[in-house]
Amino acid sequence: MTGGSAPSLTVTDITVGGMTCAACVRRVEKKLSGLEGVAASVNLATGVARVSHPTDVGPQELVTAVEQAGYKARLPDPAQADEDQEDDEEAAADRAERSRLFVVALLSVPVIVLSMVPALQFRNWQWLCFMLAAPVAAWGAWPFHERAARGMRHAAATMDSLVSLGVVASFAWSVYALFFGGAGRAGMRMPFTLVPSGVDGVDGVAHLYLEAAVGVPLFVLAGRFLETRARRGTGAALRSLARLSVKDVAVRDGRVERLVPIGQLAVGDTFLVRPGERVATDGVVVEGSSAVDQALVTGESEPVEAGPGDAVVGGAVNAGGLLTVRVTAVGADTQLARITRMVTDAQAGKARVQRLADSVAGVFVPVVLALSVTTLGFWLGAGAQTQAAVTACVAVLVVACPCALGLATPTALMAATGRGAQLGVLVTGPQALEGLRHLDTVVLDKTGTLTSGHMSVARVTTVPDGPDEREVLRLAAAVEDASEHPLGRAITAHARRTADGAEPLPVVEEFGATPGRGVRGRVEGRVVEVTAVAEELPDPLADALRSAEDAAQTAVQVRVDGAVVAVIAVGDVVRPGSYRAVDRLRRLGVRPVLATGDREAPARAVAAQLGIDTVHACCSPEEKTALVTALQAEGRRVAVVGDGVNDAAALATADLGIAMGAGTDVAIGAADVTLVRGGIEALADAVRLSRTTLATIRANLVWAFGYNVVTVPLAMVGLLYPMLAAAAMSVSSVLVVVNSLRLRTWQPAPGRTHTPRQRARAGL
Structure with missing residues (x-):
């Protein structure tokens, strides 16, 4: 064994095009993992392969490996990343899919109707159906044929292989029936049943399967179109985060204001945020005050007030006045970039149950192909009519669906992680969701977790016949404004918040500070002292002092012209939502x-x-x-x-x-x-969301496995018509995605929260 350290690993994301089912995922992962030292995890819902590889294996080598597996691959280019461009590309692909689906539907519906309703079958109707079905079987199903042929070149079979074989078999049998089986004669009528009868046509005439030849591509195309749109919806939260970024920002040089690209901002620069504009990047307000809406970034439901010294995050919306902000972070160091990165990483991961499903899907298509051939041979060997054997064989090919297996977990994870980000909960991946469960x-x-993490005023208690709370705070803050003590800063900050900018603090004269004792000064002609408690207090103030001591808070007394008028309790106070969070x-x-x-x-x-x-x-x-x-x-x-x-x-x-x-x-x-939010209120939401997500994944997998367990045997015994099999297969994938989409609208249950006294009375 040779010595030396292990090669360092790096992670690269590759966008993979052309994957349609879990078998494709398994194939790409197997090809990438065949490279020395490489481990890959491919997500069908996002179309992204996350590859861990040694530094001596270059990204281009990874792209080549994916292409050798028969799929398109490209590396993300940050320099050309443009959300609008991506939207345009998605819209163009969406239009192309819609156009193909529209033409296929236009040609297919008459064939299906004529084949299903004998009363509408006019003279030579079958030849009209043949002319309409031919372009559907060829051009309409071409994407399936192309991907199936590409798979054959690489000795692999996927869902497209099954669909392509089903269409080819149905259309080829119909061609045989028209030209050689007597189905092309004028005046031929063909009855329709939902369950194949096993009878070889009527009066010795071979049965046509043109409705299956057009129904299979029609329903599969329709299902994938709906599935793609639904899958796109599961990633809506991530795209909404990307759209929060600002491209240009207003800066001021002296009295001249100009717009500069966001990339030119550096830490320490200042920029302007007008009402209605987004904050360009993380920073601290240096001038102005306003309400800032951070709902899309941190999940906070209400705007927060921001003034000089307060931090604001990039992507938040300025709902009020003009703000001047000093930059504290740019680019990848901002909170918005970190949130986006964490959501992206989470959606690229794979849960343990999905790895099991992908392993099953890796052998699923070959097993289905073997079952279809076995079904054909069994029916023919048992003496059944040829068309009954072909019907059962085609139904097995078409009804089998590994798509739902591949989509069961990633679509739910995408929807859940996106919803979690909206609620202020960022998870690193599916393992974290499983851990929460x-x-x-x-x-x-x-x-800093259950408490605010800094000193603040917890309570102000005044004597009944003295100045009110607002006046006491105004006088005390005026004296403490000149102090550097943490208690003084807490009182001053609280007074300013309470006054809400209505009036400035009065000027203090003859200020003096006694270490370990307190501060003293003359305010508006009155002598104001804020000191430690060192004398007997009247009953209301004595009770306030005992309460502060019980809560491990620091109490100071306020004297005005020699008389004690109030007690102010200062401490690291419990966050407003902490009790509710712990209770939940x-x-x-x-x-x-x-x-x-x-x-x-x-x-x-x-x-x-x-x-x-x-x-x-x-x-x-x-x-x-x-x-x-x-x-x-x-x-x-x-x-x-x-x-x-x-x-x-x-x-x-x-x-x-x-x-x-x-x-x-x-x-x-x-x-x-x-x-992301300031307190732990979102923790209970995260636990409940994880439990709901894993329940959704289990339901998806039960449906995906159960669907195949039920429908494949029905097709094998001849109880499922190929066209209905195609419809059932398409619906199965759509149902899995739609079930996952419900997580996008998941709402935390408010639940009733009891105070400690209520809990004691109720014996909780």
């Missing part, structure tokens, strides 16, 4: 566990507010990882939710890592699921 324990970080997880059978590096008192206080029974405080990153390992040893399926570098190890160790979208890149990189 089986989740039974979730380890939650506190700071518990109702889904997921046990919440709080693990934080914070002290015992704040951890217990937050756990009490949220109804979490198991608390681990003062946890180091190693202790969090050990906790996850211990829970796994108990047989639990564990997820970890975190947002910081200290959570990365636990995220990677857990069965499922879930990162907050506002967290660090390290945490997000170690996670399987990212919650």
Whole structure:
């Protein structure tokens, strides 16, 4: 054995054209995986092959391998990526398919009607049907013939091989019947039955199968047309994300404003966003204030207020005033690019059940071909009439459908990952969805996950005969505005938000700060002090002080002209949606566990507010990882939710890592699921969506397997007419895709949420 390090691997996506069923997928994967060191996963719904290969195997070599398998292949070209161009190409292909389908329908319907209704069969009707059927069997079915011939050149058979053979067999038998079997004589009438009778024509005249020769391509073309449009719908969320990008942005040089391409922006530059325009890229507002609609990017249902110092994401819509934004990220580093990349990666993946289905599909078509030949031989050997044997043989060819097997999982995953992105849930792939489905324990970080992660005003309590809350905040913030203490900044920020820009803070005079004590100043002629509590307080304020201590918050008192007028509680407050999220997880059978590096008192206080029974405080990153390992040893399926570098190890160790979208890149990189919104409200939605998705996949696979288990034997025993077999085959694929499309409109169930007091009363 020679030494040396293993060659490094890289991942390349290849767009594959011409695939129509799971057998095609299996064939492309087998061809690519035949290259040394190459592993490939091909998605039928997206038409993309994701290939992991050594660096010494070039992308062009991969393209050549796909082409050698008999399919078209091309590498994506970022320089020429144009969403409008792709839409134009899709529209052109759509028009071509529609035109072919229209002509085939125009020619086929008269043939089907005349063949099915004997009362309409006029003299020499069969020759008119022959003239109409010939172009359908040749030109209308040409895509099937072409792909079947290409497969034969590569010693492979696909769904197109079955359709092509069915059309050729039906039309060839009809030609024989017309010219040599007596069916071409004037005045011939042909009865029609839904079930083949096994009788060799009427009065010794061979039966015509022109209706099958035109019905098979008609129904298959119609089914694939509907299937393609439906599959396109499953990727609508990804295309909507792509359309959020801005091509040109307004920048201002002094007083001169000009438009520049988005590619010319760099970190640190500033640009303008007018009302109704999209934010060009991630940044921080430096001037102006407005409501910003981020629904399409983060899933937040309501616009959020953005002012100086607030972060905004590229793709969000400015719903109000003029904003000046400083760039913090460009190109692939933006949140929109990251979301798009994660959704694309998720849709390129493959669930375990789909790999099983693809393995079955790889041998499906050869088995069907063998069954059709066996059926023909059995019927002829049993002494049946020739046309009955041909009917059963053609029906077996046409009714078999590996398409549904290939589409069962990827269409559901595409719809689910797209819907998840709209709700603010990004998954790395089907394995993450499967992990969410089986989740039974979730380890939650506190700071930045269940709480806001920064100091803010939790409550303001005033004395009954003193100034009101708004006035107290205005005076306290005026004094604290000159302070650099975190408590002071929290009070000042809260006062400004409460005032909503109605009036500026008053000017403070004679400002002074006492370390460890507080601040003091004269505001509008009154002496205002914001200090730590160091004296007896009247009852309302004393109660507020005790509540703040119980919640592990910091309380300060406000004195005006020597009299205590209010107590302000400041702390890292629980996010508004955290209780609802934890409650919904518990109702889904997921046990919440709080693990934080914070002290015992704040951890217990937050756990009490949220109804979490198991608390681990003062946890180091190693202790969090050990906790996850211990829970796994108990047989639990564990997820970890975190947002910081200290959570990365636990995220990677857990069965499922879930990162907050506002967290660090390290945490997000170690996670399987990212919650784009600020809180964990979307976690319960992710669990329910995963369960619904996997239930949809199971239903699709049951239908795909069950359909073939039922219809192929019926065709073999002569109880299924070829034309009806074609219709059933087409409907099966469409039903699978339509069932998956239901996930696009999936809505989270609001459910009733109880407060801790209500839960205690109800014994919950």
